[in-house]
Structures are given as structure tokens and as C-alpha cells.
Amino acid sequence: xxxxxxxxxxxxxxxxxxADVMRTAWAWPIAESLHFLGLCLLIGGVGSFDLRxxxxxxxxxxxxxxxxxxxGLFGFAINIATGTLFILTEPDQYIYNPSxxxxxxxxxxxxxxxxxxxxxxxxxxFAPDAPLDAPKRAKVIAVISLCAWLGVITGGRLLTFYRPAxxxxxxxxxLLTCAP
Amino acid sequence: xxIDPFLAWVESTAxxxxxxxxxxxxxxxxxxxxHAIGMGFAVGISAALDLRILGxxxxxxxxxxxxxxxxxxxxxWLNAVSGVLLLIGYPTKALxxxxxxxxLTLIGVAMVxxxxxxxxxxxxxxxxxxxxxxxxxxxxxxxxxxxxVCWTGAITAGRLxxxxxxxxxxxx
Numbered sequence: 001x002x003x004x005x006x007x008x009x010x011x012x013x014x015x016x017x018x019a020d021v022m023r024t025a026w027a028w029p030i031a032e033s034l035h036f037l038g039l040c041l042l043i044g045g046v047g048s049f050d051l052r053x054x055x056x057x058x059x060x061x062x063x064x065x066x067x068x069x070x071x072g073l074f075g076f077a078i079n080i081a082t083g084t085l086f087i088l089t090e091p092d093q094y095i096y097n098p099s100x101x102x103x104x105x106x107x108x109x110x111x112x113x114x115x116x117x118x119x120x121x122x123x124x125x126f127a128p129d130a131p132l133d134a135p136k137r138a139k140v141i142a143v144i145s146l147c148a149w150l151g152v153i154t155g156g157r158l159l160t161f162y163r164p165a166x167x168x169x170x171x172x173x174x175l176l177t178c179a180p
Numbered sequence: 181x182x183i184d185p186f187l188a189w190v191e192s193t194a195x196x197x198x199x200x201x202x203x204x205x206x207x208x209x210x211x212x213x214x215h216a217i218g219m220g221f222a223v224g225i226s227a228a229l230d231l232r233i234l235g236x237x238x239x240x241x242x243x244x245x246x247x248x249x250x251x252x253x254x255x256x257w258l259n260a261v262s263g264v265l266l267l268i269g270y271p272t273k274a275l276x277x278x279x280x281x282x283x284l285t286l287i288g289v290a291m292v293x294x295x296x297x298x299x300x301x302x303x304x305x306x307x308x309x310x311x312x313x314x315x316x317x318x319x320x321x322x323x324x325x326x327x328x329v330c331w332t333g334a335i336t337a338g339r340l341x342x343x344x345x346x347x348x349x350x351x352x
Contacts, residue, residue: 036216043221161205
């Protein structure tokens with residue numbers, strides 16, 4: 001994985017028209033602001049649906065509540081876009097950052113968990129005669145979803161405290177967490 | 181009025197020095213993380229309510245969204261507490277920057293709007309709004325739009341605090 005990380009950082013290189021724009025005075029702060037707005041939409045859309053599955057607002061039909069999900073996905077799309085801008089500009093600050101590795105791990109858990117919901121619980125939860133109380137499996141998925149996205153926020157917020165230093169000696173961990 | 185002596189005193193307190201100086205991840209990094217999580221729930225749920233008023237998820241009985249208010253307020257209070265701790269950590273950085281006052285003003289207006297929206301849709305005559313909510317007035321829509329604008333501004337101002345401060349501490 002070390003070689004792949006080094007290749008990735010070298011290939012991106014932070015040299016592109018996008019990186020040049022991101023280095024202007026206002027581009028980075030504006031992209032960060034959008035990243036935080038996307039976070040709020042994600043929690044407001046996906047997080048509130050998870051809470052509904054767990055029984056908050058239990059008189060709201062789950063299928064009706066699901067209409068907030070596209071707005072959560074919209075927020076997520078904003079964050080993928082703005083997040084990509086950050087990585088394209090300062091690749092080493094993310095690709096060697098252990099906090100970013102955890103952020104990606106939690107994102108993967110969140111995505112797989114959401115896929116699991118649609119594969120296993122969608123029909124039962126969205127049937128016309130579905131009970132207002134979500135099945136237990138859907139509630140477990142909702143808890144995992146909330147934890148995963150809070151993990152993503154935590155990983156993102158802690159990035160700045162785990163900035164990779166220059167490598168000293170041999171790295172034995174699975175992922176490189178210093179800049180060679 | 182010179183507030184520097186006051187700021188210097190805050191920075192000299194043990195709490196301020198713990199927030200800023202402790203190597204623990206539960207100090208400054210942890211407080212910052214809680215501040216982002218609280219924002220997600222407070223703004224996210226407030227935005228969901230605004231979007232519902234503006235026509236999103238039309239089959240959600242709007243009065244039932246009041247069940248989410250405790251989560252919204254929990255996020256708000258989490259951010260009030262974590263925000264005060266961050267302020268105690270870096271009082272000079274925040275209080276000498278006009279953008280900080282802009283952020284607080286926008287949050288204040290957003291919360292006033294939330295209370296006014298809540299009164300109308302949860303506790304007022306419109307409390308039993310049924311789909312498709314013909315009774316959502318243009319005034320309510322305007323309040324919802326203003327709420328979204330204020331939150332967007334508050335988040336942007338908050339993020340800009342890292343870039344617009346003049347002095348970090350009394351030592352600088």
C-alpha cells in the first residue's frame with residue numbers, strides 16, 4: 001500500500017489548474033464552507049432518516065421521511081466534490097494522514113451499510129402496509145449509519161492534528177502515515 | 181474600551197490553557213469535533229424543517245417533525261458549550277475579529293427564526309397541517325428561506341474565522 005500511496009501523491013502532485021485556483025486567497029475557505037454545508041445536509045437528510053428508523057417522530061410514515069434522503073445525498077455529493085478539490089491541491093496532507101484513512105474507512109462503512117439497508121430492509125420498510133415501527137434490522141442499520149457518519153466527521157475534523165511529518169526510518173504499518 | 185486586560189486574564193486561566201495547550205485529543209481537537217457534530221444536528225434538522233416547509237417530503241406531516249426538536253436543541257446546546265470552551269481557549273482570536281460577531285448574530289437570527297417557525301407549525305393554529313399543506317403561507321416560506329440563508333451565512337462566517345483573525349492571543 002505504501003507504494004500505491006506514494007504513486008498517488010506523485011501522480012496528483014498538486015499541480016493542476018484546479019490546484020492553482022485552490023491556492024488563491026478565497027478558494028480554499030469557500031470550498032471548506034461548502035464542505036461544512038454539505039455535512040449539515042448529510043446529517044439533516046440521512047441522519048434524520050436514521051433517527052426516524054430508530055423511532056423519533058414515529059407517526060411519520062418511513063417512506064415519507066425517505067424523501068429527505070436525496071438532500072442528504074446532495075450534501076454528500078457536495079462534500080465529495082469539495083473534498084476532491086482539497087486532495088488535488090494538497091495530496092500528501094491527506095493520503096499520508098491517518099485521520100484521513102479512518103475518515104475513508106468510516107465512509108466505506110456508511111456506504112456499505114446504506115447498501116445493506118436497500119438490499120435487506122427496503123421492501124419491508126416501504127411496503128404500503130408497513131408498520132410505523134421499523135424492523136429491528138433496520139434499526140441496527142440506522143445506529144451503524146449514525147456512528148459511521150459521526151466517525152467521518154471526527155476523522156475530517158481531526159485531519160489537521162495528524163498532519164504527516166517527514167518519514168524517519170522504516171514504516172511498518174499497513175498504511176504510510178508520514179511523508180517520504 | 182480596551183478589553184485586552186480581560187482577554188489576558190481569560191487566557192491566563194487554567195481552563196483556557198487546558199483547552200489550548202493540553203496534548204490530549206479530548207481538549208482542543210475533541211471540542212472542535214463536538215462543535216462540528218453539534219452543527220450537523222442543529223443545522224441539519226433545522227434545514228430539514230425548512231425544506232419541508234418549502235415543499236420537500238410533502239407526505240411528512242409537518243407537525244410531527246416537532247419530535248426532532250429535542251435533537252436539534254441538543255445539537256444547539258452542545259455547540260453553545262463547545263463554542264464557549266473554544267472562546268475561552270482563544271478569546272483574543274474571536275473577540276477582536278468582526279466576523280465572529282457576524283457569526284453570532286447570524287446564529288441568533290437563525291434561532292429566532294426557528295422559534296417563530298416552531299410557533300407557527302408546531303404550536304400554532306397551523307399545527308395540524310395535513311398534506312399537501314395548502315395552508316403553508318408565503319410568510320412561513322419566507323421564514324424558512326431566511327433560516328436557510330442565516331445558517332449558510334453562520335457556517336461560512338464560522339469557517340472564515342480561521343482565515344480572518346488579526347491576533348491569535350495576547351502574546352501575538
